[in-house]
Amino acid sequence: MKNIVREHAVVNEELMDKFRAMKDVYSLSCILTDVQERDNVMRHTITTRSVNRRVIGPALTVKLTAGDIVDCLAIFELAKPGDVVVIDAFSESETSIWGGLMSGLAKAAGVAGVVIDGSARDTDEAKMLDFPIYSHAVCPRAAHTAYDGRKEPIEINTPIVCGGIIVRPGDLIVADEVGVTVAPYEDLEAIYERCVEQAEKEELTRQEILKGATVDELLAKFGRI
Secondary structure (H helix, E strand, O other), X not given: OOOEEOOOOOOOHHHHHHHHOOOOOOOHHHHHHHOOOOOOEOOOOOEEOOOXXXXXXXXXXXXXXXXXXXXXXXXXXXXXXXXXEEEEOOOOOOOEOOOHHXXXXXXXXXXXXXXXXXXXXXXXXXXXXXXXXXXXXXXXOOOOHHHHOOOXXXXXXXXXXXXXXXXXXOOXXXXXXXXXXXXXXHXXXXXXXXXXXXXXXXXXXXXXXXXXXXXXXXXXXXXXX
16 A cells, blocks of 8 residues: 555645634643534543644644554655644554654654644653654654654545544644644634634633632623622
8 A cells, every 4th residue: 555645735824724723721631622612622542742832723644554653754855834733643652653863853843742543752852852742642762664664554634533523624623731622624714703702701700710709600690600
């Protein structure tokens, strides 16, 4: 089998920049799922493994082959600054498909971070590089590529499943210390407006709490806590 590499998704960078501007909003992954009626949250096992830094950007998707895990070096033919690499490695926990050299290459390419439904290694090197890794597991064992040089088969820019959620090329990824949430690219404009509204409402609620507002008063004013 040969690699299947599809063109980079067309991304509305102006809209992506609006989401990136929300980088200091508390618990953005939570807000993103709240405005999607609690949908599109990856499993809790997909969590931060290196630097605790928020990742916001469009998905560059990778699908590996179950039981035949290789390094996804072909992503660097397509990766653009700001992309979030999202890898379907079938929750493989004992063989890592991302290490320190991959983190270095991704950092040099301007990749915002990586989300792996599988295992990563060399997380100490990723911390040194200030490169965010979110993964299902961490394990020292390398993939086949390190020993036999084989880099196939891989699919790039195809719909995948990561952390139990369907991710398509160009979908919005928000990863933070709470978890990883996805939003479909075709709905991003409306979702952004709802995120802004929800973030503003939560900030107003915080201010009211500091002023001594009761639960009943908060519910009456904001409709939720």
